[in-house]
Amino acid sequence: MGKAMPKRYSRHYYDMYRLGHSDVAARAIAQPKLLAKVIAFKEKSYRTPWARPADARPGTLKLTPQAERLAELAADYGSMQPMIFGEAPAFDDVVAFMSDLESRINATART
Numbered sequence: 001m002g003k004a005m006p007k008r009y010s011r012h013y014y015d016m017y018r019l020g021h022s023d024v025a026a027r028a029i030a031q032p033k034l035l036a037k038v039i040a041f042k043e044k045s046y047r048t049p050w051a052r053p054a055d056a057r058p059g060t061l062k063l064t065p066q067a068e069r070l071a072e073l074a075a076d077y078g079s080m081q082p083m084i085f086g087e088a089p090a091f092d093d094v095v096a097f098m099s100d101l102e103s104r105i106n107a108t109a110r111t
Contacts, residue, residue: 002050005069010077010091014084017094029105030066047096059109063102065095072077 019025028034039053055062065073077091089097 005072005076008076008080008083010094011034011080012084012096013073013098014077014088015087016063016103017097018100020097025101029108035105042096048070057109059104059106061105063105064099070095 035057039056043053049068071096074091077094081088
């Protein structure tokens with residue numbers, strides 16, 4: 001499974017869930033060049049030995065958390081509840097959204 005996940009890591013999934021339930025997701029998906037810009041920025045600013053930027057493209061993009069990380073992420077998400085304003089979506093809903101978003105983005109490779 002690799003090294004331990006940083007605390008509050010699940011916030012990134014929560015943020016994607018919230019952004020995805022606004023018009024931001026549709027606008028971003030409609031701009032295929034945006035992903036290339038994000039990848040270039042990440043490579044420059046946040047290099048990691050495990051990242052595979054060549055795989056971060058429509059058709060192979062992985063956004064859904066790995067199954068072996070779900071329990072750890074769920075516990076982390078639970079501990080973050082005081083940081084979330086208003087009603088927080090259920091963790092399972094966040095994961096389902098990430099899976100759907102991954103499918104939607106990867107489907108753009110076939111169009």
